[in-house]
Structures are given as structure tokens and as C-alpha cells.
Amino acid sequence: MSNNEQKPLLITADKLRKYYGEVKPVNDISLEIAQGQVLTLVGANGAGKTTLLNLLTGLIRPDRGEIRLLGEKITGVPPDQRAKRGIVKTFQLEHVFDDMTVFDNVRTACFSSAGKHYSLFKDIEDENEINERTGALIELFDLTGVRDAFVRNLGHGYKKVIDIAMCFAMKPKILLVDEPTSGVGEEEKYKIMDLLMNQIEANNLAAIIVEHDLHLVKELSKETIVMCDGEFIARGTPDHVFSQEKVIEILVGKGF
Amino acid sequence: MNTALSMTVPSVGRRTWITTLIFTAIVVVLPFFISGYQRTLLQKGLLWIPSVFGVYILYSLLRQVHFGQSIFIGLGSYITAFMAGKYSVTNELMILLPLALVVSIVVAYVLGIFIMKRTGFYFAVMGIAVTMVFWSLVYKARTITGGSDGISHIKNPSLFTVPLSDMGLYYFCLIVSVGIIVLMLRVLNSSFSLQLRAIAGDLEKAESIGIPVKRMQRLAFTIAGANAGITGVLLAFSYNYVSPSVFEWGYGANFVQSAIIGGVTSFAGPVVGAFGFINLEFFISTWFANLWEIIIGLTIAIIVVTVGEKGVTGIVQTLFSKIRCK
Amino acid sequence: MAQTIINVVPEGTPPVGHIFESQQMLSTFLSYIFNALPMVSYIIMLSFSLNFILYISGRVSLTFAGIYLVGAYVTVSVGTYFLGQNFSLLSFIAILLAVGLLGAAISIVVYATFERFLKTDVHRMIATSSLLMVFSGIIKIQWGTTPVTYSAPFLKMGISEVLGNIVPNYYFFMFGFSLILMLALAYFLFRTAWGLRFRATSLDGDRTMAQVCGVNQNIVTAITFAISGMLAAIAGGLYAPIAGASYGIEGNALLLAALTIIVGGVGSIGGAVLTAFIIGIARVITAVEMPLFELAIPFIIASAVLVVRPYGIWGKEFKH
Numbered sequence: 001m002s003n004n005e006q007k008p009l010l011i012t013a014d015k016l017r018k019y020y021g022e023v024k025p026v027n028d029i030s031l032e033i034a035q036g037q038v039l040t041l042v043g044a045n046g047a048g049k050t051t052l053l054n055l056l057t058g059l060i061r062p063d064r065g066e067i068r069l070l071g072e073k074i075t076g077v078p079p080d081q082r083a084k085r086g087i088v089k090t091f092q093l094e095h096v097f098d099d100m101t102v103f104d105n106v107r108t109a110c111f112s113s114a115g116k117h118y119s120l121f122k123d124i125e126d127e128n129e130i131n132e133r134t135g136a137l138i139e140l141f142d143l144t145g146v147r148d149a150f151v152r153n154l155g156h157g158y159k160k161v162i163d164i165a166m167c168f169a170m171k172p173k174i175l176l177v178d179e180p181t182s183g184v185g186e187e188e189k190y191k192i193m194d195l196l197m198n199q200i201e202a203n204n205l206a207a208i209i210v211e212h213d214l215h216l217v218k219e220l221s222k223e224t225i226v227m228c229d230g231e232f233i234a235r236g237t238p239d240h241v242f243s244q245e246k247v248i249e250i251l252v253g254k255g256f
Numbered sequence: 257m258n259t260a261l262s263m264t265v266p267s268v269g270r271r272t273w274i275t276t277l278i279f280t281a282i283v284v285v286l287p288f289f290i291s292g293y294q295r296t297l298l299q300k301g302l303l304w305i306p307s308v309f310g311v312y313i314l315y316s317l318l319r320q321v322h323f324g325q326s327i328f329i330g331l332g333s334y335i336t337a338f339m340a341g342k343y344s345v346t347n348e349l350m351i352l353l354p355l356a357l358v359v360s361i362v363v364a365y366v367l368g369i370f371i372m373k374r375t376g377f378y379f380a381v382m383g384i385a386v387t388m389v390f391w392s393l394v395y396k397a398r399t400i401t402g403g404s405d406g407i408s409h410i411k412n413p414s415l416f417t418v419p420l421s422d423m424g425l426y427y428f429c430l431i432v433s434v435g436i437i438v439l440m441l442r443v444l445n446s447s448f449s450l451q452l453r454a455i456a457g458d459l460e461k462a463e464s465i466g467i468p469v470k471r472m473q474r475l476a477f478t479i480a481g482a483n484a485g486i487t488g489v490l491l492a493f494s495y496n497y498v499s500p501s502v503f504e505w506g507y508g509a510n511f512v513q514s515a516i517i518g519g520v521t522s523f524a525g526p527v528v529g530a531f532g533f534i535n536l537e538f539f540i541s542t543w544f545a546n547l548w549e550i551i552i553g554l555t556i557a558i559i560v561v562t563v564g565e566k567g568v569t570g571i572v573q574t575l576f577s578k579i580r581c582k
Numbered sequence: 583m584a585q586t587i588i589n590v591v592p593e594g595t596p597p598v599g600h601i602f603e604s605q606q607m608l609s610t611f612l613s614y615i616f617n618a619l620p621m622v623s624y625i626i627m628l629s630f631s632l633n634f635i636l637y638i639s640g641r642v643s644l645t646f647a648g649i650y651l652v653g654a655y656v657t658v659s660v661g662t663y664f665l666g667q668n669f670s671l672l673s674f675i676a677i678l679l680a681v682g683l684l685g686a687a688i689s690i691v692v693y694a695t696f697e698r699f700l701k702t703d704v705h706r707m708i709a710t711s712s713l714l715m716v717f718s719g720i721i722k723i724q725w726g727t728t729p730v731t732y733s734a735p736f737l738k739m740g741i742s743e744v745l746g747n748i749v750p751n752y753y754f755f756m757f758g759f760s761l762i763l764m765l766a767l768a769y770f771l772f773r774t775a776w777g778l779r780f781r782a783t784s785l786d787g788d789r790t791m792a793q794v795c796g797v798n799q800n801i802v803t804a805i806t807f808a809i810s811g812m813l814a815a816i817a818g819g820l821y822a823p824i825a826g827a828s829y830g831i832e833g834n835a836l837l838l839a840a841l842t843i844i845v846g847g848v849g850s851i852g853g854a855v856l857t858a859f860i861i862g863i864a865r866v867i868t869a870v871e872m873p874l875f876e877l878a879i880p881f882i883i884a885s886a887v888l889v890v891r892p893y894g895i896w897g898k899e900f901k902h
Contacts (some may be wrong), residue, residue, distance in 0.1 A: 120446050
């Protein structure tokens with residue numbers, strides 16, 4: 001926690017709450033994340049991890065509580081504007097634009113990041129700045145080989161990488177990563193994770209990474225949070241957290 | 257909506273511009289070789305193109321079916337009928353066109369707030385609903401709109417106070433229509449349409465990379481409406497007559513049908529579709545007047561079942577690529 | 583589209599607008615409800631005709647409006663031909679049921695030969711809206727564009743006085759008939775083994791899972807279309823004695839059915855009935871007070887609901 005005092009706070013969530021009837025996926029959670037701080041979030045299915053991320057991106061509205069980005073209240077701000085301000089999320093399942101080429105996928109994100117939503121009459125090929133940036137991102141994420149391929153013809157691993165590349169095109173301040181390795185083979189898993197962590201480090205981003213693979217979690221982060229029934233039940237270094245009895249009980253006992 | 261649809265929008269290349277140029281040259285020269293009646297048909301076709309382009313944009317980029325083009329055509333037409341017919345305020349095109357443009361943009365934007373709230377089936381039926389509401393209002397407000405009798409005796413238009421002859425009106429329509437085609441080709445190749453395609457592809461992802469989904473959808477709807485509003489004015493001048501039938505939902509559906517005939521996988525689609533539909537209408541209603549609805553309905557239904565939204569241009573494209581492969 | 587806007591307020595309705603006494607107010611209000619009954623039953627059946635296919639098979643089909651048109655015209659013709667001015671309740675009901683069977687048959691045939699091959703919702707909307715043109719074209723050839731009427735059932739059933747209001751008995755008959763149909767449908771869906779299969783394949787259920795469990799998707803969808811066609815045709819038949827049949831009424835049917843789904847939500851029988859009451863009564867009131875806005879009012883209600891609750895008042899969020 002000593003990091004927090006040195007670095008400026010990026011996101012603060014204060015007593016967030018979201019109930020769906022009897023189900024309480026997020027129950028009065030408070031969270032502070034500093035710039036450059038990488039957290040991993042673990043917990044059984046239905047513990048409320050995805051709901052928490054969705055609250056932060058604005059996809060769903062909290063029943064109570066507030067969220068601040070760099071001290072500014074953003075609780076009621078819609079998701080697209082939050083994305084522009086730097087809270088960007090990658091998806092657990094495939095979310096890419098199937099009918100477009102890889103280049104166009106990334107280019108769309110670049111246009112959006114540059115705020116060029118309403119430039120109606122300018123040819124996209126003439127937007128040199130954007131195209132250069134897209135090219136650089138394609139190279140950075142090692143997609144040059146499939147640059148002009150249609151995304152629907154590509155494999156799952158590629159789609160994950162494209163998703164991540166689009167998130168980086170948004171120039172994020174904090175990256176919310178929802179199970180980056182689900183449904184990906186063992187080999188690709190490490191490749192994607194390496195790519196992701198390198199980029200997070202290189203850009204000094206803050207990140208919350210939801211991950212099921214505890215070995216990966218141990219390697220990835222200095223700090224991990226265990227979530228259960230809408231509450232944080234443990235927080236600290238992975239080694240410390242995973243040695244606690246109640247954590248083992250929850251993660252292993254519930255068929256993790 | 258459905259990932260089975262593997263439809264891609266081509267980019268505007270040099271060939272498209274050359275085609276546009278050839279098309280313009282043909283319609284400029286054609287009136288000298290055809291009869292006056294054929295010219296009015298040609299003029300109608302030219303005026304349909306912008307409206308069909310509106311449907312085309314919503315279909316090819318957003319995958320939405322826009323049944324409501326008749327709203328804006330009706331608005332433009334009735335504005336003209338009031339200003340140049342019933343109340344004889346002005347018949348100056350340079351006043352009426354901007355007026356119709358502003359009115360249809362405002363109406364489209366406000367309607368878009370409600371209609372674009374949900375997409376797919378709901379958007380389509382709300383489009384139908386709005387046209388019917390306008391229809392019933394115009395139909396019943398007999399004292400103002402003339403009810404089912406409509407408004408006739410619209411004065412001939414004038415451009416910069418110079419009265420236009422029939423031929424003059426034809427060339428004015430041509431300029432407007434080609435101008436809108438050029439603008440639309442630019443729009444289709446802009447970052448705007450790239451992002452619309454992203455919205456159609458995956459709405460959640462589009463939102464998560466900062467695209468203001470609702471606003472952009474509404475803007476697309478507004479562009480479609482503005483196109484139709486402008487042509488409404490010129491259509492009213494072409495016929496010298498306006499009746500509530502311009503607000504019928506079937507009339508709005510005709511533009512969707514034109515777009516389907518033309519196909520939405522090629523930029524030539526709206527042009528081919530508009531002329532195709534109008535010629536079909538002309539020939540069928542000359543030879544089998546009673547069967548018009550049955551034939552056009554079945555034609556569209558069969559086109560949709562067999563080639564989907566590819567239409568005539570799609571078939572031609574496939575044929576060409578097959579020939580080239582051999 | 584020569585569309586008849588039907589004034590469902592018969593002669594003898596007390597004049598409205600300058601009544602201050604509370605008893606008369608109540609009586610006026612009741613008269614609105616009674617006069618809305620035909621419109622309500624019309625909306626219930628039509629909207630559920632559309633809703634049922636949308637909910638059970640996840641398909642959009644606008645064909646029901648064409649079947650409604652056929653139902654109305656066939657009832658008028660058959661009624662005039664066989665019964666003329668002689669009227670008996672049983673034979674009228676028999677005609678209605680026959681028309682219902684005809685509607686079911688048309689619906690199944692159109693589904694099996696045509697709609698089955700449409701792959702996406704967008705295609706379905708465009709193709710079925712074009713089919714509506716075919717239906718109205720056939721009607722135009724057979725019956726022409728002048729409205730036809732068959733009002734014997736409406737006139738011969740007489741009137742009764744309820745709480746100071748004179749109401750044609752036919753209104754009660756129509757409402758009762760549609761209500762019985764809807765109750766039968768609800769019983770079928772929620773109390774029988776076959777109904778369970780339907781619900782299993784619906785948007786609430788899981789189609790793939792249902793298929794694995796041995797539900798024959800094709801039969802379920804075919805029956806769904808049959809029921810939808812039956813409801814639409816009977817709606818046409820029931821409404822014809824009041825409004826007659828005229829060229830272009832399918833647009834109105836389409837509009838009201840679709841707006842009811844927007845307000846009520848997909849797949850809720852109760853929602854459809856309540857919405858039908860809201861829209862029906864609102865329409866009758868505006869028809870008397872502000873005739874100009876009679877068709878606009880359902881649209882205004884639907885727009886308001888779209889803004890406040892995009893998935894309908896009683897609806898759930900489905901992705902189809």
C-alpha cells in the first residue's frame with residue numbers, strides 16, 4: 001500500500017453497490033488504484049468480478065456509491081466517454097468487428113481515440129496521421145502478417161490480440177482486462193500475457209486483471225485481490241494471499 | 257444481428273468516380289434523345305436516388321431497415337405545396353430547399369431520439385408507425401392540408417428568381433442528385449462510416465472504444481432524412497401535386513425495395529435500384545395494371561430469398577468475378 | 583391507401599365535454615371503456631399474433647397483417663353469402679372458426695414455402711413486408727378497392743344497457759371471444775406438455791438445449807405460425823362486422839400490433855392485454871376529444887415507453 005502515497009491516485013471507488021434482487025454481485029466495495037499499479041482480481045465464478053469491471057467502465061450503473069477518475073466524479077458518465085478519458089476494458093469473449101479487416105479494426109479505435117467521429121467528408125485514406133498510428137500499433141502487436149485479413153477468418157488468439165490492440169489505441173490510463181486467456185491454448189496464453197504485460201509496463205498503465213490461472217497470477221502481479229460474494233476478502237501479495245486458509249477454502253472449495 | 261451475413265462494403269476507388277462521371281454524362285445527354293414523358297420518368301429516377309441512398313447508408317453500414325423515408329419526402333413536398341401552392345409565399349428553390357433541409361434535419365433528429373432507441377425490428381416498425389402517424393395527421397387536418405384531395409396547382413419553381421422551364425427543372429434535379437451522390441460517396445468513405453460499420457459489427461465493443469453509439473446512429477438517420485427532404489421539394493415541383501399518399505408506409509417501403517433491387521454491396525446499388533424500380537413500376541403498370549403490387553412484392557421476396565441483399569449489382573459483380581477467374 | 587378510420591362510438595353515446603356531475607363523469611368514463619372493447623380485443627389478438635412468433639421462434643414476420651386482411655374480407659363475403667341478413671350466433675362462430683383455420687393454413691403454407699428460407703431478421707422484415715403488398719394486391723383483384731361491409735352480427739345482436747350506458751352486445755361478444763382465445767392459449771402454453779415444449783424453444787428457454795432434449799423444432803415453429811395466422815384471421819373476422827373490410831387496413835393492423843409489442847414487451851400475454859387496454863382506451867378517448875390525433879396517440883405512448891423502458895413495460899431484455 002505504500003505505493004499509493006507516492007503515486008497520484010487514478011481511480012477511487014467509494015462504497016460501490018449493485019444488487020440484482022437477492023443476488024449481491026458488488027456489495028459496498030471501495031477501491032483505490034494509483035497510476036502504474038497492477039492488480040489481479042481472482043474469485044470463483046459469480047463472485048462479482050465482471051460486474052465490478054462493468055461498474056468501472058460504466059456499462060452498468062451502481063445502485064449506490066461513486067467513482068472518481070483523477071479526483072473527478074464520473075459515476076454518471078456513459079461508457080463511451082469513460083473510454084475516451086482512459087478507462088478501457090478488454091472483453092472476456094470475442095468482441096471484435098468481424099466484417100472488417102484487422103487494419104480497419106484498429107483504425108476504428110484510432111479514429112475514435114482522436115475524436116474524429118463526425119468527420120463526414122474526409123477520405124479515410126487521406127488521414128495520414130491516423131493511418132501511421134494504426135500501422136505502428138499493428139507492428140507493435142505483431143499483426144503485420146494478417147494486416148489485411150478479415151477478422152472473421154482469424155483464430156481466437158488473434159482476435160484477443162486485436163481486442164487488446166484496439167484498447168491500446170485508445171491511449172488508456174487504466175486497463176481493465178477480463179480473463180485475457182480464457183479459451184486460448186496454453187502456448188498462446190503466455191504469448192498474449194507477455195505482450196499485454198510488456199505494454200502495460202512500457203506505458204506505465206494501471207491495470208486490473210481478472211484471471212483464473214493462479215500460477216499466472218503469481219507471476220504477473222505484486223498485488224492481488226480475492227473476491228467472494230461481492231466483497232473483497234483478502235488483499236496483498238499473491239504469496240501472502242494464497243497462503244490464507246479462507247482464501248484456499250473459497251478458491252479450491254468451490255471447485256475452482 | 258447475425259454474423260452469418262458476410263457482407264463487406266467496398267471502398268470508393270478511382271473506378272467509382274469514373275463510373276459516376278459516365279453516369280452523369282449519360283443523364284446530361286439523354287433528354288435530347290427521348291420523349292418528354294420518358295424525361296419525367298428519368299427525372300423521377302434521379303430524384304429517388306438520394307432517398308434510396310439514405311436507406312442504403314442505414315442498411316449497408318448499420319444493418320437497419322429504414323421504412324420511414326416517406327416521412328421526409330412528405331415533409332419536403334408539403335412545405336413546397338404550402339409555400340408555392342396554397343399560400344403562394346415563394347417558389348424560389350434557393351429558399352425552399354434550405355428550408356426543407358432544415359425542417360427534415362430537425363424532425364429527423366428529434367424522431368431519432370425515439371426511433372433509434374432500439375434497433376432491428378423495433379426501428380423498422382417505428383419507422384412504419386411514424387409514417388402512418390404523419391399520414392393520419394395530414395389526412396385528417398382537412399382544412400389545412402386538403403385531406404385526401406391533396407394540394408394541387410403548385411407554381412413552377414424559380415431559381416434565383418429566374419423561372420425554370422421543364423427542361424431547366426430536369427437539369428436542376430440532375431445537379432442536385434449528382435451532387436448528393438458525390439457527397440454520399442464521400443460519406444461512405446469517411447471515418448464516420450467506418451465507425452458506423454463498427455457499431456453494426458459489435459455494439460458493446462464500439463461503445464467500449466469510445467464511439468458515441470446513439471449519437472452516431474441518430475446522425476446516420478438524420479443524413480438519410482435530409483436526403484429525402486431535399487428530394488421531396490423537387491418531387492412536389494415535378495408533379496405539381498401533393499397528396500397524403502406520400503406519407504403512406506408502402507411508399508416508404510418502396511425505397512427499401514429499390515435499395516434491395518439495386519443491392520447494397522456496391523455503391524452503384526442505389527442508382528441501379530432507383531431506376532430499376534421506377535422502370536419496373538412503369539412497365540408493369542402499363543401492361544398489367546392490376547398486378548403491380550403482386551409482381552413487385554413477389555420480385556422483392558424472391559430476390560431476398562435467393563441473393564439476399566446483393567441485388568442486381570451484386571449478381572453482376574459475381575458474374576464478372578467468375579468470368580475473370582476463367 | 584384508402585383507409586377507413588373507424589369511429590367506434592355508436593349513436594346514443596352521451597355527449598362528452600361539458601359534464602361536471604361526478605355520476606355522469608363515471609358514466610362517461612365507463613362509456614369510453616365499453617366503446618374501447620372492440621379495439622382492445624382487436625389489438626390483443628393482432629399483437630399476440632406478431633408477439634407469439636417473435637417470442638417462441640425468435641423470428642420477425644409481418645405476414646400476419648396480410649392474413650388479417652384476408653380474414654376480414656373472407657368473413658364479409660362468406661357471411662353475406664351464407665347468412666345475409668339472417669343471423670345466428672352459432673353459424674357466425676362457425677364462420678369465424680373456419681376463417682381461423684384458413685388463416686392458420688395460409689400462415690403455415692407461407693412459412694413452409696417461403697419464410698423458412700429467410701436467414702436474418704433484416705431479410706425477414708423486408709421480404710414479409712413485400713408479401714404484404716402481394717396480399718393486398720390479391721385482395722384488390724378479388725374485391726376491388728371499395729370497402730365492403732357485413733354488419734348483420736353487429737346489428738342483430740342488439741344492445742344492452744349497462745350502468746346507464748347503451749352498449750352493443752357485439753362488443754361484449756367480441757371481447758369475450760378474444761379473451762377466451764387468449765385464455766386457451768395461456769392454458770396451452772403453461773399447463774400442457776406441448777406448451778412446455780413451446781416455452782423451451784422460446785426466447786426465455788434455450789433452443790439448442792430443447793432440441794437436444796428431443797423437441798422437434800420444425801413442428802413447434804409450424805404450429806407457432808399456425809396459431810399466429812389463426813389469431814390474425816379471427817381478429818379480421820371479428821372486427822369486420824363493426825368496421826367492414828377495406829383496401830389498406832393492414833397498415834393499421836401492423837402499426838397497432840407492433841406498437842403494442844413495444845409498449846408491452848415481448849412474450850408477455852398479460853402485458854399484451856394490459857397494453858391493449860391502455861392503447862384502446864386512449865384511442866377511443868382521442869377519437870372523441872381530438873380526432874386529429876387518433877392514430878398519433880398509440881405512437882406517442884410507444885415513444886414515451888421506449889424512452890423510459892426500452893424493453894417494454896412488462897418486457898424482458900431479449901437479444902434476437
